[in-house]
Amino acid sequence: MTSTSPSNEQAPLIIVGAGQAGAMAARALRESGYAGRLLLIGDERHAPYERPPLSKAVLSEPEPPALDLLPTGFPAEQGMELLTGRRVARLDPQGRRIQLDDGAWLPFRACLLATGGQVRTLPALPPGTPGVHYLRTLDDALRLRQAMRTADRMLVIGGGFLGLEVASTARAQGMAVTLVEQAPMLLGRAVPPEVSAWLAGRAAAYGIDLRLDARIGSLEARDGGVTAVLADGETLRAPLAVVSVGLVPEVALAQAAGLVIDARNGGVLVDAGCRSSAPGIYAAGDCASRREVGSDAGLRLESWQNANEQARIAAAAMLGVETHPAPQPWFWTDQFDCNIQMMGHGGSGTRYVARGDLSPGRDGGKALIFGVRDGLLAQLIAINAGGDLRAFRDLVGKPLACAPEALGDAAIPAKQLARLALGQARS
Ligand SMILES: Cc1cc2nc3c(=O)[nH]c(=O)nc-3n(C[C@H](O)[C@H](O)[C@H](O)COP(=O)(O)OP(=O)(O)OC[C@H]3O[C@@H](n4cnc5c(N)ncnc54)[C@H](O)[C@@H]3O)c2cc1C
Structure with a gap:
């Protein structure tokens, strides 16, 4: 079992972040036979849900699909305390306690940080600007879905996996879509040139107006739409812009608590068992940078499978149980x-x-x-x-x-x- 001081042996296991990794870790803890107190705390108003459909079926289907990560009734049946709409404001590793947004302190015997990440934003297009959309949460997706009903044109800024998926979904809905990517190739760091070229060809064949190697000179949101002036002087206008320029791992709690953060990728540095630099504190999912065995370098992945695997591994480590290591990373995307x-x-x-x-x-x-x-x-x-x-x-x-x-x-x-x-x- 996790080493704990006598005072917190009876304290609950606490999971901060009720997303993919958090919910899957809670489930794994119960399935491993942990019968003690278990708290899953998330700052979104929704029960834990799947994010991959947010850029796909949620935007396109007549009715948004069910996204629940935990079976209905799971928290009650499993005696798990699910706090939604509650933010954890502070982490005190020495005192083994967290502070909620209302000031209340809760002790823990072990704590898992599964806090995901925040969208990277563009200063010229702050979130909340009319006509400007970022996509990370279900509420973001529902807003975008609503906006797509009345707009005939979309400007997508950023040609990563997410931007491409949104472009694909919008095009399939009949919208005219222009995608602006500053790199000369799509997904240049993730796939080889032949796959990148295939993808660009596929996007074009699907009807996307693809602008690679495109520098944006200026961006302006006005009259409910967005105008982008490219470095070559061309002006692109759309009533709807989706900005998809990356994710910043959410590590504020860990950073303030003095946990080691991986300078290369901004994630909470963890070992193969998802243990952070502070005893009793673990991290999993998009916010975690996992040090490979025999290497100083951490690897931070943003994928559904990685969140699930690290949740399983962290849950086992929190219970002091041996588990098999993560399999090869696997990722999927549906587009065009x-x-x-x-x-x-x-x-x-x-x-x-x-x-x-x-x-x-x-x-x-x-x-x-x-x-x-x-x-x-x-x-x-x-x-x-x-x-x-x-x-x-x-x-x-x-x-x-x-x-x-x-x-x-x-x-x-x-x-x-x-x-x-x-x-x-x-x-
Ligand atoms: C639109 C979209 C499409 C995707 N499509 C794919 C795909 O096709 N294939 C694939 O492999 N992956 C896909 N992903 C990635 C995958 O969904 C993520 O990698 C996964 O959700 C990460 O899980 P997580 O638990 O680390 O983070 P999240 O699921 O983001 O959960 C973190 C939760 O913690 C909460 N939180 C943060 N700080 C606090 C705090 N202090 N107190 C309380 N709560 C807090 C956050 O609000 C959030 O609810 C997609 C992601 C998005 C957004």
Whole structure:
């Protein structure tokens, strides 16, 4: 069990942040048999909900889908105290207590920070400006959904995963969409150039007016719309602008409490068990930077699977239970009627071999891209090829016995090739 002082042995486990990681950690704690007091505290007014549909079905479906992360009745049945609409204002690691926004102090035996992140904002377009939207919360999505009903044109600023998804959803709703991205390539740090080029082609084929390598000279919100003047003098106007320029991890509590913050990515630095630098304090999800075994460098991921995995690991660590380490990171995105899945890590020195059809037209093609680094299968990227990715997933992170080019042989069925490569890798 977690080491606690005699005075707080009876105190509850407290989870700060009732989002993906927080809710999943609460669930994992109960499923692991922890029967003591458990508090899940979130500052949003909603019960814990899934965020991925916010840029997809919530904006497009006639009725927003159900997003609940916990089964109805779970908190009551499981004797869990769920406080919504309550902000944790302070963390006192030495005293093992937190302070709520009304000033009340609550002791804890262990505390999990699952505080996610805040959207990065543009000074010229502050949140709340008419016609300007940022997207992180359900309330943000409901506001955007409402605005999309009456607008015929959208300007998306930022071509990351989220900006692309919103652009795709808006276009599918019949809106004219211009997307401005300052980098010369889409997702240049996440995917290799051939996938980036495919994505740009796919967005264009879908009808997005894509502006890459575009510098915004000035931005102005006026008369309920937004005007962007590009560095080359072109003026773009839309009644609706969605700004999607990244996330700032929410680490205010941790920072004020003196926990070590990863200077590289702004996350709360944790070890493989999601333990922070302060005894009894853990962090998971978008706010956590997990130090890899044998490395000083932390890795902060913003994904649904990472939040779930770290929640499971943190819950086990809070109970002092051994657990298996996180599997290879996996991420998916749905955009332009295509499903893209990624597993493992790319990075410098990774060489890519494509298997299949990377043509952006018609239905977007179907391809599995293998990233090979230092003789290992470092990354898989599947475009409309989730089944093929599943066939190869056990190979990720393992040495390849075959030449990388052999993986690109589309004449051999995926499962057969995977079995062959897996057998070789195991031998
Ligand atoms: C629109 C959208 C689409 C996405 N699509 C995908 C996708 O397709 N695939 C994918 O893999 N990932 C996707 N993601 C990312 C994924 O949803 C996040 O990585 C995941 O939600 C992170 O979970 P978390 O618990 O760390 O943070 P969150 O889910 O953000 O939860 C953190 C919670 O903590 C609360 N909080 C913060 N500080 C305090 C405090 N002091 N007191 C109380 N509460 C506090 C916050 O308000 C928030 O409710 C998407 C995200 C968004 C926003």
